[in-house]
Amino acid sequence: MNITVSIQQAREPVAVMRLQGNIDASNFVQVVDKAREIYQNPARNLVIDLSEVPSISTTGLVAIHKIALLYSGVPEKLAHPDLTHNSAARKYVKLLSPQPAVEKALETAGLKLFFKVFYDLESALNSF
Numbered sequence: 001m002n003i004t005v006s007i008q009q010a011r012e013p014v015a016v017m018r019l020q021g022n023i024d025a026s027n028f029v030q031v032v033d034k035a036r037e038i039y040q041n042p043a044r045n046l047v048i049d050l051s052e053v054p055s056i057s058t059t060g061l062v063a064i065h066k067i068a069l070l071y072s073g074v075p076e077k078l079a080h081p082d083l084t085h086n087s088a089a090r091k092y093v094k095l096l097s098p099q100p101a102v103e104k105a106l107e108t109a110g111l112k113l114f115f116k117v118f119y120d121l122e123s124a125l126n127s128f
Contacts, residue, residue: 001027003034007043010125015043016096020052023060031060035067044092045128046071047121051097061109068093068115090115094124 002020007013015038023031035046048064050056056064071092095117098106106112118124 001030003031005034005038007041008047008121008125010045010128012045012128013043014045014047014125014128015041016047016049016121018049018052022055022057023053023063024055024057025059028057028059028063031063032066032070036070039070044071046093047096047118047124048093049096049121050099050102053102054099056102056105058109061105061111064093064095064111064115092128094118094127096121096124 001023004018004020006016006018008016017035017038019031021027035048038046046067048067068090072090093115095106095115097119098117103112103117106115106117116124116127118127
């Protein structure tokens, strides 16, 4: 798993976290830890670029869920799957260009209903 981060200036700073490789049990902690590290910097909005992620396991889906809760300000001790279903949990995290297998996994898990998915970076940045 390779993770790169850039800070883009939209109406407010937005971190773009580009992931390369599968997201699964072997690296989901790394993904969440990197998002946590970014959150502690000034950019409190995040675009997760999934364009180079060929597949995502259920553990990877949990990572996206945890990141959404983190960015919504929900304390980790109170994190619960039902909290993903409110607009605050997805307001600060957007998904970019998921590959077909990843998009299907998001849809199957019901996460695609609760996250805005964009297919170009400019639209994602302008959504904040």
